[in-house]
Amino acid sequence: MKPLPPATEHSRYIGQSVARPNALRLAEGRGTYVDDIELPRMVHVVYWRSPVAHARILKIDASFARMMPGVVTVVDGAEMAKICKPWVATLTHLAGMKSAPQYPLAIDRACWQGEPVVAIVANTRVEAEDALQYLVVEWEALPALIETETALDPDSPVIHGDLGDNLCFTRSLDTAGVDEAFANADAVAEVTFQFGRHTGVTLEPRCQISDYNPSDKRLTVHHSQQAPHMMQDLYSRQLGIPESHIRVICKDVGGSFGIKVHAYPDDFATVALSVMLERPVKFVADRLESFTSDIHARQHRVTGRIAANKTGEILAFEIDDLTGIGPYSMFPRTSAIEGNQVVNLVGGPYRHQQYRAKLNVVFQNKTPTCQYRGVGHPIACAVTEGLVDAVAQKLGMDPLAIRQQNVIRDDAYPMTATSGIKLEGLSHQQCLDKIALMMDYPALRAEQAELRKRGIYRGIGIAALIELTNPSAAFYGVGGARISAQDGATIRLEPTGAITVMVGVGEQGQGTEGIFAQIAADAVGVSMTSVRVVTGDTDVTPYGGGTWASRGAGIGGEAVLQAGLALQKNIVDVASVILKRHASELALVNDAIIEIATSHSLMPLAELGRIAYFRPDSLPAGFTAELMVTRHYAQRDYPFIFTNGVQASLVEVDVDTGFVKLLKHWVVEDCGRVINPMLVDEQMRGAVVQGIGGALFEECLYDDAGLLQNGNMADYLAPMAAEMPDIEVAHVETPTKTSQLGAKGAGEAGTAGAPAAIMNAINDALYPFNATVYSQPITPQKILRALGKV
Amino acid sequence: MKAPAFDYVKPRLLADVFPLLQTYGDEARLLAGGQTLLATLNMRLSEPSVLIDLSAIAELRGITLVGSMLRIGAMVTHSEIEVSALVAQHAPLLPLAAPHIAHRAIRNLGTLGGSIAYADPAAEWPTCLLALDGVVIAKSATGERRIRSDDFIVDLYTTALLPGEIIIACEFPAASAGHWCDFDELSRRHGDYAIVGLAGAGQRSENTLTDLRLVFLGLGATPLRASRAEAIIDGQPLTNGLIDQAVSALKAEFSAVGDLTSDAATKMHLSGVLLKRMLMKQMRLKSA
């Protein structure tokens, strides 16, 4: 593969595996997470959360709790509602979507186990927890709706009477020729897939310090969050504080994965408490409450069908998706997006002409679900790729061959896929060819056949995928959500020749600040050691959307590039004035102004900085050095810039125990221009592991009453290193033409493809037994049942 | 969550523990490695008013051979057992089981006494204690008594220890010539409490096992001896048929208690697989 032309004229860092500057600080334990911050007069809040799935709150008696040492106040929903408005999380472009008003603290009725109802504020967290034990809340259980399957039955309890039923959103899509395609097909496969509810399990829990200063009426919120400007806007609107009086600071964030891009009821409650108390209030979710109050994701049941003809040509897909999202759509992104994505993405890599989809998004009395790493992709990919394998098996075709035959050709772009999504440029053919080489596919198949004879059952699973990145305003903005699709970067030359880069997209531990430093250094022409990056502060950075939908590199990175190039030009203009040379003869390379013709260094950047800042008197009249530049970027050419890739998994199934051993995982990924191969590879590996978690281990298990049974780190099985396979990663680079940088997102594709690859590998291993498992997480028990052993 | 406030004492002598237990009674809790206890305090599942830390008491440490018994002090950690040459020689089942207990960081703190006292039905040490026919040595203000493993664990998280009594050590019969033992378990993630596990011990002569004790963890409220399977295997040369009979007997003897992701049928099936594999391995070794 020929390397891409460089993104800037003198490229030193973009495309290199440079270590990220903030890694050492974090590794040495010198990060500043919210819980590290102690403010004067700060108090701590704990929330009394509903112990049951659905209850009427009859009486709250806080008299004993108030007597406990250190207690500052006890506040209920009604009192809270006086200063914070309720919200309804819908988007207008999701036609017909509905949800109910939600309050920071439940009033009268709690709708899921874990919903915050009463706030207790004390001088320390321990004192607040001590007082919590003396809070007396009388409640009466209401009928709870737990199963999605019965949510729309006429005799099921309706969670919000005003809405009429439990349907949040429904959508259908039909290309009109689906029935005909199925009728004329040589092979049809039908599968029902189940996807367990799971959650993000960030190492650092959700946490916040809200600090309201009544003297200047300013609110400062330290928050472990992905979208500081979005939160600034929401606090402003819900509490009626002018936006200009609110500062949201997100310094180090210990993992987010989408869990921290939502506005939680307790976020608003904590802010409201600090307004009431006129002092800083800290909230740090503990692990137990994280399990019932952090968003969950991915509870879907999808019935899918696929049609193909004898030659292996895929003709049509059809799906029916039912998903349960909890009692409220989550603010402000809504809980209908995940299902909507499934509809958009199923069949995404392929050339079939017919597609029908039906989606029902229903309410239930469980923790609300919302966007979590991969958003809909792991489901769409598992459904698509599971169906492709199922029909290949009916046709007696090899799984790799049927994909090679059916993927959209690499030269067919730009094009509109059958579901209506617009694809700018993908590389399925190259990726499939590459992974086949990486894994030595024919040799693996031969080995598999040989081992089967000896009673060893290995399986090979392949999953092609597309992934939505670099979103335009089509994602949220057009639906009325005040979520910024554009982002900005400001770069300032310091007198010493260093630069300071301020970006709206923040760091969550994935290395975003590192790639911004690389891009800025190359764009301006300075060494990376001279670059300082500042993110996560609404008082400081340009306005922007933050970190989500794999947009940091593609959107934030392009803004940095453009700001850097503009600053470079301004610096050269200053040099031209000082040196009395024409600007076109000069360049800024390696921290110095050089003469292009000879490459001779004419002036170190520090000298230029000194003159510009301290001796402006020596510059000609009428000339001003503009050494701080801001540029913004929004991707407006497509709704989304899709990436693609392929993953493969090799597993061994112990058919006596149902245990699965992950032997190896391969990834070929096309995220456009790779800015830092090391960081992209690690994003892939981490995301693959999260995908494996969903495929084999993670599930929020509820009992019949709607109580979470495994809400702790012992019983909720997060994937651990010991079970993980080696993950080999390779790249194909098809840069997007919508930006100069050409980068697409890379943070979620691993999670999108891994569950499908693992599931297909397990079913491939079980092939000799005519057994299949389509319910994730795939537990030993499910495999034993499929084998008829239990 | 944060633990509620408690007092903390750290006696240096065993003799000082008993008056403290007398004074505080139910309000006191012994603190060994803390790997179980501290989590229950942090979750406010237990609210003792005083913790008596046993870690400074030298009498509770040490691994020694006392006559024909291997004695391991209550405060000996899982890791110390895992690497002890004396244990490897005289109670080789223990180092086979040790790597399955949690993760190294937890094994560095967790203790034999704490694990035996807590009596988790899926824990490795109580299972091994039963398989090896060990003895728990309990001491109180009024004296010392020896409790046989068969009598020690009486129900879920419930032992024969009396109020005021603490475990000071466990003793295991030192392995003699012909000693046989094996350990295996199935857990979805390394270090988790297993779905099921099996500790086997006895005497081996050629292809025949005698004095056999087969103990399962994770099946019920306590570690369970598979007496019927033992009776079938004990004293008979191992054959495929005999092993199948033992597996059938096992399934007839117990009905397991399911957990969140493995129901009773799955657990019984997996127990059968563990038993069969352990005995087949033994048979293959002998015929090889």
Ligand SMILES: Cc1cc2nc3c(=O)[nH]c(=O)nc-3n(C[C@H](O)[C@H](O)[C@H](O)COP(=O)(O)OP(=O)(O)OC[C@H]3O[C@@H](n4cnc5c(N)ncnc54)[C@H](O)[C@@H]3O)c2cc1C
């Ligand atoms: C993540 C994790 C995973 C784990 N996985 C496993 C596993 O797979 N298998 C397993 O077996 N264990 C596992 N454990 C538990 C671990 O082995 C504990 O160390 C052990 O169960 C308790 O030992 P301790 O020394 O920590 O006791 P502590 O937690 O200090 O005490 C436990 C209980 O025993 C009492 N006690 C302690 N010492 C004595 C004594 N001498 N006499 C009377 N009572 C006493 C205490 O009062 C307390 O009630 C795990 C623990 C964790 C945190």
